[in-house]
Amino acid sequence: MVTNTPRYYAAFRCLAGACPHTCCAAGWEIPVDPDTSVRYQTLSGPLGERIRTFVETDPEGVPCFPLRGESCPFLGQEGLCHIHIQLGEEAPPLICRTHPRFCYDYGPLRERGLCGSCPEAARLILGENMELTAGREPGDGEDLPPLLPPLLKARETALSLLTVENATLSQRLQALLFFANEVQVLLDDGQTEALPQLCEFYEEEFPLLSSENLPPRQEVLKKCLCILEGLSILCPQWQELLSAGKTRLGKPVPLPPHSGERAAAYFLYRHWLRGAWDGDVLSWAEFAVLGTVISAHLSPCHPESFPETFRQFCQELEHSEDNMTAIQNALWDKLSLAEMLSVAAW
Numbered sequence: 001m002v003t004n005t006p007r008y009y010a011a012f013r014c015l016a017g018a019c020p021h022t023c024c025a026a027g028w029e030i031p032v033d034p035d036t037s038v039r040y041q042t043l044s045g046p047l048g049e050r051i052r053t054f055v056e057t058d059p060e061g062v063p064c065f066p067l068r069g070e071s072c073p074f075l076g077q078e079g080l081c082h083i084h085i086q087l088g089e090e091a092p093p094l095i096c097r098t099h100p101r102f103c104y105d106y107g108p109l110r111e112r113g114l115c116g117s118c119p120e121a122a123r124l125i126l127g128e129n130m131e132l133t134a135g136r137e138p139g140d141g142e143d144l145p146p147l148l149p150p151l152l153k154a155r156e157t158a159l160s161l162l163t164v165e166n167a168t169l170s171q172r173l174q175a176l177l178f179f180a181n182e183v184q185v186l187l188d189d190g191q192t193e194a195l196p197q198l199c200e201f202y203e204e205e206f207p208l209l210s211s212e213n214l215p216p217r218q219e220v221l222k223k224c225l226c227i228l229e230g231l232s233i234l235c236p237q238w239q240e241l242l243s244a245g246k247t248r249l250g251k252p253v254p255l256p257p258h259s260g261e262r263a264a265a266y267f268l269y270r271h272w273l274r275g276a277w278d279g280d281v282l283s284w285a286e287f288a289v290l291g292t293v294i295s296a297h298l299s300p301c302h303p304e305s306f307p308e309t310f311r312q313f314c315q316e317l318e319h320s321e322d323n324m325t326a327i328q329n330a331l332w333d334k335l336s337l338a339e340m341l342s343v344a345a346w
C-alpha cells in the first residue's frame with residue numbers, strides 16, 4: 001500500500017503523567033478490542049480480577065471500561081495508567097496503545113496522522129507546516145475508489161491555497177471555500193475530468209472576495225456557536241468556552257503566526273478524502289474553516305489560548321461520529337456558502 005504521513009508524526013511522544021489534558025480523562029468511553037478482551041479473560045492476579053469486574057458491555061454490544069466521572073477507572077492519581085504500569089505497554093486496550101494516532105484506508109492508499117485532541121499532538125500539528133512523507137507498507141488494500149485520484153490532486157491545491165504568500169489568513173480561508181465549492185459543483189455534475197483544469201486555475205489565480213454583500217459576521221458566528229452547543233458535549237469546559245465565546249462576538253482575535261493555516265491544513269488533510277466515499281468535499285472544507293475560526297474566536301477565553309481551543313474543538317468533534325455526522329448535516333442544511341465566507345472574513 002502507498003502511505004501518506006505528516007512529517008511531524010514520528011516526533012510524537014506521549015507526555016504520560018506530565019500531560020495537562022490526559023486522554024484518559026477526556027470523557028470518552030474506552031472500548032476493549034476483541035483480542036485484548038480475550039487476554040483479560042484469563043489474566044491472573046488482583047488486577048485481572050479488577051479488570052474483569054469493571055468491563056461492561058455498551059449499548060452496541062462492545063466491551064468497554066465505564067467512566068468514573070470523565071476518567072478511565074484505571075487512571076491513577078499520578079496521571080498514569082495502572083494497567084500499563086503493572087502489565088506493560090502492550091496490556092491496555094488497542095485504542096489506548098494507538099491513540100492519538102489515526103489511520104484511514106482509501107482503497108490502496110493509507111493515510112496516517114495525529115489527532116489534534118492530544119495536547120502534544122496539537123503542539124506538533126501547529127508547530128510546522130503540513131508536509132507529507134510518502135511511503136509503502138505491505139499489502140495491496142481494497143479497490144481504488146474512483147474519486148480518490150482527482151480528490152487527492154484537488155486536496156493538494158486546497159492545501160496550497162492556505163500558504164499563498166501576501167494573503168491574509170482570512171483571504172486564504174475564503175479562497176479555500178471558493179475552490180471547494182467549485183470542486184463540489186463538478187462532483188455533483190459528474191465532471192471530474194474537469195478537476196485538473198480547475199486545480200491549475202487556482203494554482204495560478206488567487207480569488208479575492210469583497211466582504212460587502214456577505215451576511216453579518218457576528219450573527220453567523222453566533223449561529224455557529226449555537227450549532228456547536230446543540231451537539232453532544234463531552235466535557236463541561238467546552239460548554240463554558242462556547243458560552244464565553246458568545247459574550248465576545250465582534251471583539252478582535254489575536255492569533256499566533258501560522259497557527260490558523262496549520263489548523264486548517266490539519267482538518268483538510270484529515271477529512272477532505274471522506275469525499276472519496278460520499279462525494280462531499282465542500283462540507284469538509286467548511287469544517288476546516290469552522291474549526292479554525294471557532295478555535296481562533298474562543299482563544300482569548302482560555303489562558304492556554306489557540307492551541308487549547310483548537311485541541312478542545314478536535315476532542316469534542318472528531319472523536320464522536322455522531323457529532324461529525326451532525327456537523328456535516330448542519331454545514332449542508334443550516335449554513336450557506338455565503339455565511340461560511342462571512343465567518344472566514346475577519
Ligand code: SF4
Pocket residue numbers: 013014015016019020021022023024099100117118119120121
Ligand atoms: S492526551 Fe496525548 S500526551 Fe496526553 S496522555 Fe493522551 S496520548 Fe499522552
